[in-house]
Amino acid sequence: MAKLFDVKLVFTQIPELLKYLPTTLYLTAIALVIGLVVGLLIALIRMKKIPVLNQIAIAFVSVMRGTPIIVQLYITYFGIPIALKYINYYYGTHYDINAVPGIVFAMIALGLNQSAFDSETIRAAIQSVDRGQIEAAKSIGMSGFQVLRRVILPQAGSVALLPLGNSLIALIKGTSLAFTCSVVEMTAAGKILAGRNYRYFEAYCTLAIIYWVLTFILERVLALIEKKISIPEQAPETSTTEKVEIPVTQEVAA
Amino acid sequence: MSLIEIRNLSKKFGNNVILDGVDLNINQGEVVAIIGPSGTGKSTLLRCLNLLEKPENGSVSVDGKNYNLTTKSSKEVLALRQETEMVFQQFNLFKHKDALNNVMEGLRVVKKLPKAEARRIAVAELEKVGMSDRLHHYPRHLSGGQQQRVAIARALALKPKLLLMDEPTSALDPELVGEVLLTIKRAAREGNTILLVTHEMDFVRNVANKIIFLENGKIVAEGTPKEIFENPKNERLREFLRNINMLRTADDYVI
Ligand SMILES: Nc1ncnc2c1ncn2[C@@H]1O[C@H](COP(=O)(O)OP(=O)(O)OP(=O)(O)O)[C@@H](O)[C@H]1O
Ligand SMILES: [Mg+2]
Numbered sequence: 001m002a003k004l005f006d007v008k009l010v011f012t013q014i015p016e017l018l019k020y021l022p023t024t025l026y027l028t029a030i031a032l033v034i035g036l037v038v039g040l041l042i043a044l045i046r047m048k049k050i051p052v053l054n055q056i057a058i059a060f061v062s063v064m065r066g067t068p069i070i071v072q073l074y075i076t077y078f079g080i081p082i083a084l085k086y087i088n089y090y091y092g093t094h095y096d097i098n099a100v101p102g103i104v105f106a107m108i109a110l111g112l113n114q115s116a117f118d119s120e121t122i123r124a125a126i127q128s129v130d131r132g133q134i135e136a137a138k139s140i141g142m143s144g145f146q147v148l149r150r151v152i153l154p155q156a157g158s159v160a161l162l163p164l165g166n167s168l169i170a171l172i173k174g175t176s177l178a179f180t181c182s183v184v185e186m187t188a189a190g191k192i193l194a195g196r197n198y199r200y201f202e203a204y205c206t207l208a209i210i211y212w213v214l215t216f217i218l219e220r221v222l223a224l225i226e227k228k229i230s231i232p233e234q235a236p237e238t239s240t241t242e243k244v245e246i247p248v249t250q251e252v253a254a
Numbered sequence: 255m256s257l258i259e260i261r262n263l264s265k266k267f268g269n270n271v272i273l274d275g276v277d278l279n280i281n282q283g284e285v286v287a288i289i290g291p292s293g294t295g296k297s298t299l300l301r302c303l304n305l306l307e308k309p310e311n312g313s314v315s316v317d318g319k320n321y322n323l324t325t326k327s328s329k330e331v332l333a334l335r336q337e338t339e340m341v342f343q344q345f346n347l348f349k350h351k352d353a354l355n356n357v358m359e360g361l362r363v364v365k366k367l368p369k370a371e372a373r374r375i376a377v378a379e380l381e382k383v384g385m386s387d388r389l390h391h392y393p394r395h396l397s398g399g400q401q402q403r404v405a406i407a408r409a410l411a412l413k414p415k416l417l418l419m420d421e422p423t424s425a426l427d428p429e430l431v432g433e434v435l436l437t438i439k440r441a442a443r444e445g446n447t448i449l450l451v452t453h454e455m456d457f458v459r460n461v462a463n464k465i466i467f468l469e470n471g472k473i474v475a476e477g478t479p480k481e482i483f484e485n486p487k488n489e490r491l492r493e494f495l496r497n498i499n500m501l502r503t504a505d506d507y508v509i
Contacts, residue, residue: 140364143332
């Protein structure tokens, strides 16, 4: 009987599939940045209740959260070329859709999908920042942008880190759907490999191991960052040498 | 001419008139205390002066420079906010920064001082408020009184023309009030110009040069501590002082 399950192959083909890890990571990184930037924009629009944009943002988040990511990928992949044809037709332009690699569609679709989820996380985190500290920053004379960068984002950042980390982990796994945009990342490469030797089960086991190790490393990194940005539990030692006690009562009454 | 000249400051919340054409002069180095019943607009007055609230009307001149308090120009808003600093009832320290960095923040980000210089100033200010042994404590590691002293250092480090303080000791445990009052008193002795809202009448009596009695958005009485506490002419003021047991009438002594 032929081997039903080739355990050795599961491990020996790891390097073969790791060749496509850069594609997966590249896709993840760009989608992550798109997600955070657009997510922050949406969060700001929604908090400032900017007319028209606010309604568009609400509808966008609702649709993105209410439809499967794979459908969104297909819509992007087929929709953008159609839109481009219309644009070329009506404006007499000559944009060539074939010049755009499939990975760009996947980045856009995954990034926008991320942004919908990230925007809610970012909004909640920003709203959790104490108003008093924002007023203190303003009264020091900081500009709106400085308040955002120096006070709001660092504090919102530590609140948002865990949920954003979870959404990053979901994103890494989500890149395995990029085949819909004819991108060959790790999962697609695994399928192609299996198509040649008919070892589908082994290929999926290999993929499972790689993705798991990947998210495991990421979780460690996130935990490290969390530790680094959190305020220390313990107060530092007070330097007794230069201790200056205020002698209170006598002088106040004087 | 006074250092600070507030003119016709008016503020409404909806249809409620909170400040009704307040005029006030403050001289260089003066400590002016605002007293008055709860809800008469004391906090609102301070907050309008650094534009945390937008008044409907009013202007303030600081050291000869005139600011329209209804300005829409963010440049003018930032300029005015750099002339004044605020000390809050709830301290409002940046909780993700240690004491030193709380004080350095404005020096670095707003005044754009080089790091070494900002640090030198911050350490000196923290020393003055008796916090130099806790430069690297975060707000969560400090008592309320210590937090408020850091907040005072943060404000004074920026050398404001006018220091605004809104009930700086009201959120403190009684045993911590003294250290903060002392810090304020020292800031006053150093020549800082201070506009202070407080319920600490004994402190006001000792430290303020001038007292403003605010009621229903209007300055109803003003004078020196002696004039206000020992010989109040205004009937509303007398009633207020009687309510807080600061006015002894002959009746009080009848058994
Ligand atoms: N953001 C706001 N919106 C609506 N009304 C407000 C707002 N802030 C304050 N008020 C109202 O304005 C009035 C004055 O408030 P303010 O806080 O200035 O009083 P205060 O004199 O500081 O009182 P207290 O001694 O209790 O601190 C109050 O009646 C208050 O309810
Ligand atoms: Mg108040």
